[in-house]
Amino acid sequence: MPWSRMSGSVSSPTVDVVIDMGNPFLNLTVDGFLKIGAVAATRSVAEDTYHIIRKGSISSNDFEKTLKKMCKEGAYWGTIAGVYVGVEYGVERIRGTRxxxxxxxxxxxxxxxxxxxxxxxxxxxxxxxxxxxxxxxxxxxxxxxx
Missing domain, CATH: 1.20.5 (Single alpha-helices involved in coiled-coils or other helix-helix interfaces)
Structure with a gap:
């Protein structure tokens, strides 16, 4: 019985920003802050954009409110991610196992x-x-x- 086989892979482009702080602990903490902070800020912008489109108009007050919310959410969730990644890495170094x-x-x-x-x-x-x-x-x- 004839048969065939197909294989392949799908990958999406990735963007990775590396900031070298000179210490692996700091590198991971800052990386976690930046990545999760960017996701939270993007989510905040998307949510506010939806509400503005639904309302049908935009004002400078809406723009200012969105910008403040974006910065606040990015900083909040970025900080939480940075703390988590830093603590996890510290525990890994202390215990010597992952x-x-x-x-x-x-x-x-x-x-x-x-x-x-x-x-x-x-x-x-x-x-x-x-x-x-x-x-x-x-x-x-x-x-x-x-």
Whole structure:
């Protein structure tokens, strides 16, 4: 019985910005800040653009509000990503191994720090630390299997 085989790959262009701070810890932290911060800022612009199009008009006030929101969201999520990546890398260096436990500790510390900076309630800090650990660990397992 005749058969044929086809193989190929699809890839998209990638853009990678590398900033060398002279230290791997700083390099990873800044890289996480820039990448996630850019995603958050882009999401903010897309959301505001949708609302402006729906409204049917744009004013200088809309533009200024969008720009402020874009900077705020980019800085907020970039900072969270930078803290997470930095803590995970630090734990990896201390433990001397790269596994899901580093992600769990990184997520827990990041969740606790964000919660403490946001509201400071002890119950929320513990819950947010557990949530951060769970999300980071789940993401690590999903990344491993894909």
């Amino acid at each position: 596994d899901w436990k580093n992600a769990m500790v990184g997520g827990a510390v990041t969740g606790a720090l964000v919660s403490a900076a946001s509201n400071g309630k002890k119950d929320n800090i513990a819950v947010d630390a557990i949530t951060g650990a769970a999300i980071a660990t789940a993401a690590q397992f999903i990344n491993y299997f894909i």
